[in-house]
Amino acid sequence: MKNIGIVGATGSIGVQATEIIHKYPDAFNVKFLSCHNNINELLSQISILKPEYAVVTGEKAVSGGVTDTKILYGMNALTTLISEISGELDLVLSSAVGFAGIMPTYTALKNGVNVALANKESIVAAGKTMIQTAEKTNTSIMPVDSEHSAIYQCLKGHGNNFIDKVVLTASGGPFRYRPSDSMDYVDIGETLKHPNWNMGNKITVDSATMMNKGLELIEAHYLFDISPDKLDVFIHPQSIFHSIVSFIDGSNLAQIGLPDMKAPISYALGFPDRLNWGAERLTPQILNGLTFFKPDKKKYPCFAIALDVLKEGKNSLMITMNAANEVAVDTFLRGLIKFTDIHRVIGNTLELFESRDISSIDEIISLDNVVREKAKKISQNIGR
Structure with a gap:
């Protein structure tokens, strides 16, 4: 039996994964589930899979007493949990959307836990670091993207x-x-x-x-x-x-x-x-x-x-492109820019940053934060 944790359990990949796991109760034991804010779907999955832990990384909360599963809150709680129970985990499915998946993925690999990777942004932003970490801890990265x-x-x-x-x-x-x-x-x-x-x-x-x-x-x-x-x-x-x-x-x-x-x-x-x-x-x-x-x-x-x-x-440009794209897509989905403005936001943001290699996870996260602020301003100007 595999002990498994699912990051981003309430997204499209996570939901489909939990449906598969439910068909094989003798093959999988779910140690934890995480979501950002979709509490209703999380509670539905908890009732079926009965994990030991669930983590909510957004601002919403689970009403007290609705489940025996221990509920934790925040991204730090999620990465701490992965570190603390890493010896009990066989696999972490990393299926959070966007850059939010980078720290859970890195934490799992750093602590010797194999990763089933559906969060491509982790590799786009920190590919060399992720691969080197996996090699150092003798862990595997199993891709989930169909390609x-x-x-x-x-x-x-x-x-x-x-x-x-x-x-x-x-x-x-x-x-x-x-x-x-x-x-x-x-x-x-x-x-x-x-x-x-x-x-x-x-x-x-x-x-x-x-x-x-x-x-x-x-x-x-x-x-x-x-x-x-x-x-x-x-x-x-x-x-x-x-x-x-x-x-x-x-x-x-x-x-x-x-x-x-x-x-x-x-x-x-x-x-x-x-x-x-x-x-x-x-x-x-x-x-x-x-x-x-x-x-x-x-x-x-x-x-x-x-x-x-x-x-x-150079991964500084990959980080910049990815962050600007996430901002632009979010702005488009909120109806504030046109579809064809998405590439303009990305291109204009890339012009502001130099081409270099970054290996530190902290520096990668710091650059991502800076890029998002620049991209938001560019999106606002384009959308006027």
């Missing part, structure tokens, strides 16, 4: 020296067929209608801008130690091929399956076993008529920015 789970599976038994190219696929989001000169007129409702995946609002916007794919390229670079020139992206509207690895002998391996995040989640939770969680089966007929095409950088300027940042290779 990185696919790469991980394709690379089993193969060294990096045999890789010729790694292709990550992208759905293209809701605007993949929309003319680039009409993007000024898209609204929030259209943006959140993802054609393939059921995800949270932030990642759905990132999919629409294709910033998500830029973040994933950076994540793949660090997770698998692949140089940027060996990474590529194709839009694949059907989302059946999740990634393709080409080898130097001309062979190609691809991980394919119907678009359902429970597949990579279950793989990370169950590894090295596979869990029969009730997936819809892929039939050969579904493979008829699959399409692939290169993304239009004019339509997806956020993606173009991320490519430039990846090529520059």
Whole structure:
């Protein structure tokens, strides 16, 4: 039986993970759950999974006496808990949204706990530090993003020296067929209608801008130690091929399956076993008529920015881009800027910061805070 903790349990990934865990009561024991402010969903999960601890990192509180689970509050309480019970944990699923996942992820790795990583921002902002920490403590990082789970599976038994190219696929989001000169007129409702995946609002916007794919390229670079020139992206509207690895002998391996995040989640939770969680089966007929095409950088300027940042290779720019993107997406979702202003906020913010490498977690967090303040001001000016 695996002892597991879930960071971000009430988000899209966390909810799906808890559904899988509930199907396998003899395989998993949940030590803790955490959420930001979704108390109702947290209490529902507590009633089903009965963890020893639950942590609320936001400002809301759980009414006293409603559960036997010990309730803790604040990010410091969460990281302290992970440290204190690290000897009892086999796995931490890191599925908090955005930069908020960086400290729980780092704390788990630092204390020798394997991480199932659904929080790509941890690697984008602190990839080298996370990888070095995992190596130092002999812990593993199991990717949960569908593309990185696919790469991980394709690379089993193969060294990096045999890789010729790694292709990550992208759905293209809701605007993949929309003319680039009409993007000024898209609204929030259209943006959140993802054609393939059921995800949270932030990642759905990132999919629409294709910033998500830029973040994933950076994540793949660090997770698998692949140089940027060996990474590529194709839009694949059907989302059946999740990634393709080409080898130097001309062979190609691809991980394919119907678009359902429970597949990579279950793989990370169950590894090295596979869990029969009730997936819809892929039939050969579904493979008829699959399409692939290169993304239009004019339509997806956020993606173009991320490519430039990846090529520059300095994580100060990665931290800046990620923080500015989170601010811009939040501002867009609140109706204060246009969809096409998102890349303007990111680009204008990047111009304010120098290119350098940062390894200290404290310095990474400090830079993130500074960037957010600058990006908020830029967002306010653009939105006027």
